[in-house]
Amino acid sequence: MMGRRTQENVVAVALLVLFAGIIWLCRDFGPRARMIPQPLAIFGIVLTVIQILWQNLGSTDALRMDMIKVNAPRKAGTEADEGSVSGAKKPNWRREADAYGIVGALIVLFLALGPIPAVFLFTWGYFQLSGYCSWRAGLIYTTVLTAAIYLLFVVALQMQLYHGLLAPLVERLR
C-alpha cells in the first residue's frame, strides 16, 4: 500500500494535470470566454505546486493552517480536532473497493434497467449480500421502498421514467 504522503502526491499531480488540461482547453475560447477560467487554472497550478513542495519538504502537520485555530483564542495544550467527518478510522483497501463497487453496481443497474427496477434489484441484492435480513424480509422491505419511490417520484412528482439501455433489446425479443 502507498504511504499517505505518496497518496497525497498522486492527488496533487492529478490536480496539476487537470489544471494544465484546463489551460490547454482554454486556448480554443475567445478572450472573454477564457478571461476567468484561464487565470484561475494558472493560479491553481501555482497553489498545487506550493502544496506539493510543502507536503514534501515540511512535516505534514506544518502544512495545515486551520482557520478554526486562527480564529480561536489559543489555549496551551489544546489541539483542534482534526475534522469530524474524514477519518478517525482508516478504511482498508478492500472495504474501499467494496464502496466503489456498490456505487458502480447501482449505476450499471440504472443505466441498464432504468430507475425503478434498478432500485428493486440493488436494494434486495444489497440486503442479501450483506446478510442484513432473510430473503423474505428483504423482499418485503425492497417492495415497500420501491413502491414508495414509485409513488413519490413517478406518481406524485410526475417524473418521466427512463427504461434503460436493455429496453430496446427486450422490445426486439417480443
Added chain:
Amino acid sequence: MLEAITSGLTALLTPQAMLFMFIGVIYGLVIGILPGLGGVVAMSLLLPFTYGFETAATLALLLGAHIATIWGDSVTSILFSVPGSAKGLALCFDGYPMTKQGQAKRALAASATGALLGGIIGAIFLALCIPLIRPVILALGPSEYLMMALWGLTVIATFSEGSLMKGLIASLLGVLVAFIGMDVVTATPRFTFGSDFLMDGISFPVAMIGLFAVSEMMKLAIKGTPIVDRSLVTEVSTVWQGVQDGFRHWWLVVRSSFLGLWIGVLPGVGASVAGLAAYAQAMQTSKTPERFGKGAVEGVIAPDATMGANEGGGLMPTLAFGIPGGESMAILLVAFIGLGVVPGPDMLTKNLDLVFSMVWIIVIGNILVTIIGLGITPWLARLPSLQANLMVPIVLSVCFVGAFATRGHIEDVLVAAVFGVLGYLMDKYRYSRANFVIGMVLAVMIERNLHISLTLYGADFLLQRPIALAMLVFVVVTAALPFIRSWRREKAMVAGAGS
C-alpha cells in the same frame, strides 16, 4: 395600514386557505427531505393546481410549501450529512456532529426554532421596509454584486479545515466546474467535449447529492456501523433543549436574520449563499469558534435563522419591482400572473392587503412547520441509529432517483456518481467539499457581473462606482481580519512568554 394588516389576516382565515396552507406545509416537508429537490421543485409542481382558487389560498399553498422545504432540507443535513438541497449544506457542519454525539433532538429542535424566529423577523421586516429598501436596491449594480460575490469567497477561509492551500484549490475546482457548459456571456461552449448534455452545465443539486450524500453513504458502507451506534452513544438531548437554545442565542438569531434578509433582498444571490455566510459570521463572531465543526448549536441556529428570514427578504424585490429574488420567487411571479396580480409599486397601494396576506402566510407557515417539526423530531432522531446495511441501499437509491428526477436526464445519475467518488476522495485527502460548493455557487455570479461591469463602465469600473470600491475595501478587511487577529495573538503570546 392597520386595515390592510387585518384584511390580510382575514383572507387567510378561510377554511380553504388554512387547508391549502396545511397541505402545502406537509408536502413541502416531504419534498425538502428528498435529496436534490427543494423549494423550487415544490413550488413548480404545485403551480398547475393553483388556478381557480382564492388568491390567499393559492399563495398559502405555494409559500407554505416553500417555507416547509427549508426545514425539510435541514433534517437530512443534520441527521445524515445529506443536504436535501444546496440551502441545507451549512447545517451539515455542526448538525451532523451533534447527531453523532447523541444530540439529534436538540439539533433538530434548534434548527426548527431558528427557522421560526428568522422567518418571523423576515416577515416583520418585509411588512415594514418595502418602501425603504427601494432606493437601496436601485443603487446597486453589477459591480456591487461582483463585490458581494467576492465577499462570499472570503468565507472559504472559514471552511478550510486542515490546509488553507487545499481549501483554496478546492474552491478553484468548484469555480472551474461551474464553468462547464454554455458561457452565457459569449455563447461559447466551455469544457463540454461536444456533449449536448454538458451544454446545460453541471446541475447544482446533482453535484450536491454526489459530493455529500453519495460520498457519505460510501463512508458508511466502509465503516459498516450505524451513524450513531446506540451501544456507544445514547441520545442525551431533548427537544426542549433545542427550543431553549434558539431563544438563548437570540442575538445570533437577530444578526443571522438580518443577514438573510439582506441576501434575500439582492436578486439572484440565493439562500445557499445565505446559509454559508450565516455559518461563517456565526463562527467569526463567536467567543468560542473552536467548538464550530464539532457540534456547536450556534452553527445550526444561524443558518436556519438566515434561511427563514431569507424568504421575507426574497419577497421584497419580487413584490416591489417584479424582480425575483431567486428561482422560487420567479415561480411565485408566474403564479401572480395566473392570479391577475401585477407586482410593482402598485402592490403597496392597490394590493397592500395581499402583501400583508403573504406576511401572515410566512408567520403562520413557519409556526405550523415548527409545531409539526418539533412533534416529529423524537421519531426523526432515531433514524441515524439504523443499521448501515439498511441505510446505504435505501439512501443511495433515493439519491440516485432524486438526481435523475432533477432534470430527467439519465446522465445526471452518472454525474452524481462521479461527484460521489470525488466527494469521497476530497474528504479523504482533506480538500474541503464546502469550499468546492462555495466556488460553484459564486462562479457564475462573479463572471457575469465582471463582464457586465467591464462592458458598462470599462476596466476602471471600480473608480466609477464608489459603493463598489467601498465594498472592495470591506472585502479586503474582512479577509485580512482573521490573519491580523492571529498575528496579534501570537505576538501577545510571545511577549507573555518573554516576560
